[in-house]
Amino acid sequence: TAAYKHASDHYQDNYQHVEKIRQVFLDTLTVPYEINGGGPSLPHIINISFPGKENGPLLTLLDLAGFAVSTGSACTAGTVDPSHVIQALYGKDSDKLKTAIRISLSEENTAEELQALAEKLNQIIGD
Numbered sequence: 001t002a003a004y005k006h007a008s009d010h011y012q013d014n015y016q017h018v019e020k021i022r023q024v025f026l027d028t029l030t031v032p033y034e035i036n037g038g039g040p041s042l043p044h045i046i047n048i049s050f051p052g053k054e055n056g057p058l059l060t061l062l063d064l065a066g067f068a069v070s071t072g073s074a075c076t077a078g079t080v081d082p083s084h085v086i087q088a089l090y091g092k093d094s095d096k097l098k099t100a101i102r103i104s105l106s107e108e109n110t111a112e113e114l115q116a117l118a119e120k121l122n123q124i125i126g127d
Helices: 002-028 055-064 084-090 111-126
Strands: 045-049 100-104
Touching: 002 045, 002 111, 055 100, 055 111
Parallel strands: none
Antiparallel strands: 045 100
């Protein structure tokens, strides 16, 4: 189909774009953070924790500012349960269950959007 052809023709460019905007986001963050999962990963998902900052209020403040992030995987979107992936990686008693947020990226996101998200996180967490 035309959609498949378009996606496969632009895969490498899209991948590099997402890598670039992910790095813009991380370079703009000035508050302490930890990337969850460790090791190599695809750039399209950032699972990140802000130690000592609970993810519930953080999600609410980001939502009010117009940013859509989550605490779980895409298959649990709309729930308030902790991430089963983070639980499997770090254990059911890990503080990361309360501090992790998930940011999904695509080729349609811009560097300016990711910079604005990081600046908003700096503002919220830095207060």
